[in-house]
Amino acid sequence: MYAQLVDTGTSKLRSLADMSPEERAFQQRIDADVKVEAKDWMPDAYRRTLVRQIQQHAHSEIVGMLPEGNWITRAPTLKRKAILMAKVQDEGGHGLYLYAAAETLGVSRDQLIDDLHAGRVKYSSIFNYPTLTWADVGAIGWLVDGAAIMNQIPLCRCSYGPYARAMVRICKEESFHQRQGYDIMLALCNGTTEQKALAQDALNRWWWPSLMMFGPPDADSVHSAQSAQWKIKLLSNDELRQRFVDQTVPQADHLGITMPDADLKWDAERGHYDFGAIDWSEFQNVLKGNGPCNRERLAARVKAWDDGAWVREAAVAHAAKRAKDRGDRHVH
Amino acid sequence: MADAVPPVAMTGDDALLDYLLRLGDSDVVLAQRLGEWVGHGPVLEEDIALTNVGLDLLGQGRMWLTYAGEVEARSCGRGRSEDQLAFLRDGGAYRNLQLVELPNGDFAATMVRQFYFDHMHLSLLRALTGSADARVAEIAAKAVKEVAYHVERSDDWVIRLGDGTSESHMRMQQAVDRLWPYTGEMFAVDAIESALIETGIAADASALREPWLAAIDAVLAEATLTPPTGEWMQGAHGRGGKQGIHTEHLGHLLAELQFLQRAYPGAQW
Ligand SMILES: [Fe+2]
Ligand SMILES: [Fe+2]
Numbered sequence: 228m229y230a231q232l233v234d235t236g237t238s239k240l241r242s243l244a245d246m247s248p249e250e251r252a253f254q255q256r257i258d259a260d261v262k263v264e265a266k267d268w269m270p271d272a273y274r275r276t277l278v279r280q281i282q283q284h285a286h287s288e289i290v291g292m293l294p295e296g297n298w299i300t301r302a303p304t305l306k307r308k309a310i311l312m313a314k315v316q317d318e319g320g321h322g323l324y325l326y327a328a329a330e331t332l333g334v335s336r337d338q339l340i341d342d343l344h345a346g347r348v349k350y351s352s353i354f355n356y357p358t359l360t361w362a363d364v365g366a367i368g369w370l371v372d373g374a375a376i377m378n379q380i381p382l383c384r385c386s387y388g389p390y391a392r393a394m395v396r397i398c399k400e401e402s403f404h405q406r407q408g409y410d411i412m413l414a415l416c417n418g419t420t421e422q423k424a425l426a427q428d429a430l431n432r433w434w435w436p437s438l439m440m441f442g443p444p445d446a447d448s449v450h451s452a453q454s455a456q457w458k459i460k461l462l463s464n465d466e467l468r469q470r471f472v473d474q475t476v477p478q479a480d481h482l483g484i485t486m487p488d489a490d491l492k493w494d495a496e497r498g499h500y501d502f503g504a505i506d507w508s509e510f511q512n513v514l515k516g517n518g519p520c521n522r523e524r525l526a527a528r529v530k531a532w533d534d535g536a537w538v539r540e541a542a543v544a545h546a547a548k549r550a551k552d553r554g555d556r557h558v559h
Numbered sequence: 560m561a562d563a564v565p566p567v568a569m570t571g572d573d574a575l576l577d578y579l580l581r582l583g584d585s586d587v588v589l590a591q592r593l594g595e596w597v598g599h600g601p602v603l604e605e606d607i608a609l610t611n612v613g614l615d616l617l618g619q620g621r622m623w624l625t626y627a628g629e630v631e632a633r634s635c636g637r638g639r640s641e642d643q644l645a646f647l648r649d650g651g652a653y654r655n656l657q658l659v660e661l662p663n664g665d666f667a668a669t670m671v672r673q674f675y676f677d678h679m680h681l682s683l684l685r686a687l688t689g690s691a692d693a694r695v696a697e698i699a700a701k702a703v704k705e706v707a708y709h710v711e712r713s714d715d716w717v718i719r720l721g722d723g724t725s726e727s728h729m730r731m732q733q734a735v736d737r738l739w740p741y742t743g744e745m746f747a748v749d750a751i752e753s754a755l756i757e758t759g760i761a762a763d764a765s766a767l768r769e770p771w772l773a774a775i776d777a778v779l780a781e782a783t784l785t786p787p788t789g790e791w792m793q794g795a796h797g798r799g800g801k802q803g804i805h806t807e808h809l810g811h812l813l814a815e816l817q818f819l820q821r822a823y824p825g826a827q828w
Contacts, residue, residue, distance in 0.1 A: 289598075289603070292597065292598035292606075293598050296597045296598035296599075299594040299595075299597055300591060300594050300595060300815045300816060301815055301816070301818050301819060302819075303646075303819035303820060303826075303828035304642045304646075304828050305587070305617065305620070305621050305624075305641055305642060305645055306621075307828060308590075308594070308617065309614060309617050309618065309621075312594055312597060312610055312613060312614055312617070313610075313614060315597050315598060315610070316597065316606075316607055316610040316611070316614070319598075319603055319606050319607045319610075320607060322603060323603055323604070323607070326603075361819055361828075411828075414827060414828055415828075417827075418826055418827055418828075419823065419826050421823060421826075422823065422826055527598075527599070530599075531598070531599040531600065531601070534599075534601065534665070534666075535600065535601020535602055535605075535666065536601075537724065537726050537727055537730065538601035538602070538605075538666050538720065538727070539601060539602055540723070540724055540726075540727070541719060541720050541723025541724045541726070541727030542719050542720075542723065544723045544724045544727075545718070545719040545720075545722055545723045546719075548722065
């Protein structure tokens with residue numbers, strides 16, 4: 228998902244009997260659905276894992292501003308431009324909430340941003356794909372925000388209070404984004420032949436990467452069991468992916484466009500759609516930095532940060548001068 | 560550029576249409592420039608705040624252009640929509656100030672451009688809340704609250720960056736000086752505006768210059784920046800953006816803004 232591969236630092240689950248008394252009490256509270264708050268004792272591995280997960284999520288929001296931001300100046304109507312600007316702005320706000328949630332765990336935003344810029348921490352693979360046409364803005368809202376909601380609704384119930392509360396705020400806005408994206412697709416599909424072709428082309432390019440957003444298959448997800456025990460991951464990658472497919476296929480039917488998957492078919496027995504094999508080598512490659520836009524995305528973030536250094540320094544210097552003025556006045 | 564300079568004799572509605580385009584085009588063009596910043600701001604909070612200003616301006620621009628289309632319909636039977644006006648006019652028919660079409664430059668240039676514009680914008684809108692045209696007064700009243708906040712924000716940044724580090728001070732002084740020649744046009748009144756001032760519809764922009772100067776000077780002083788003294792003003796002699804005469808930059812801005820509507824004529828989005 229927005230946090231696709233979170234290292235929990237543990238290779239096997241431990242039973243309550245193997246835990247220290249503190250850990251046992253902690254796990255029992257989680258089992259009883261009591262929220263963990265910032266000041267509560269927590270195992271180091273829980274703290275570290277959460278920092279990584281929330282951080283990956285925050286970075287995804289911020290890097291995710293870039294592909295759609297690419298179309299702000301070219302939006303086809305003033306209304307669509309306003310909606311898109313507000314949407315990308317919302318994603319920045321999501322980043323802020325999430326950095327703030329991570330900061331409750333004892334890290335600073337600057338540190339986290341440094342991790343991103345140095346390539347030590349990932350963001351979602353999906354944002355390494357290019358937005359080539361206006362239809363991509365529709366496809367991202369529909370599919371990418373749609374997949375994000377699928378993953379984030381359960382996280383509203385996760386064990387860490389500040390993260391859970393951030394997710395509640397974020398989910399409300401994401402569902403707007405998804406509707407707005409679908410509305411763009413609908414307008415294209417009800418439009419000219421050329422417009423409908425743009426919509427189909429966008430679906431062709433975004434469908435598989437969207438399925439990859441949920442992360443590797445459960446069989447290969449080494450850290451999921453620990454995260455599940457801690458209730459910072461409530462549903463498995465494959466469960467979420469299946470839900471997403473089941474929800475999205477009828478929406479594509481309604482648009483009159485088709486998923487680029489010859490194996491996609493309704494399985495009446497399972498009560499789910501079957502779908503074709505995902506090319507996990509592509510996913511691994513994108514994570515390694517070889518996606519079409521990895522370098523550009525990171526370079527754009529680093530450039531914004533570096534270009535803004537003098538602004539941030541000046542703001543700090545000015546605040547210091549003002550504080551000193553106040554201090555001087557106080558003395559005299 | 561035959562269509563750049565409007566004909567001298569205009570009916571009331573023709574002049575009003577032109578005036579509404581002046582108001583709306585400056586908003587839309589500046590919003591377009593601020594849209595370029597989204598995702599690239601110096602710090603996340605500012606990215607979000609700058610986008611807010613852009614969204615306000617875009618919303619105001621849409622109100623002015625929508626009304627412009629209604630006035631056009633009233634005067635010649637067929638009015639254009641906000642999108643037809645924004646996406647299907649070439650540069651010579653755009654009536655925005657040259658100041659707002661200038662490229663963003665660094666954050667200093669963006670904030671100084673905003674600072675110069677916001678102060679004029681606020682007093683212009685305040686004056687327009689008393690317009691004899693009810694719709695103009697109504698739109699101005701809606702916009703004025705937003706723009707009062709823009710002024711506060713711009714002042715704050717001018718002061719922080721002017722009186723920040725030596726680098727920020729230098730960048731700000733350069734921006735203040737470089738953009739100065741584009742401020743004169745804001746207060747230049749031509750025949751179209753004069754006619755509308757007489758009927759109480761338009762605000763007398765020339766009367767806004769002194770209070771604007773005083774406000775700007777006060778903020779610059781607090782920011783430890785030197786007020787520019789250059790006399791020459793671009794586009795202030797009846798041959799500026801308000802008359803359809805622009806810098807080289809507007810064409811590029813419109814090429815981007817209008818791309819989809821031009822590439823797929825008549826499509827609905
Ligand atoms: Fe988001
Ligand atoms: Fe979103």
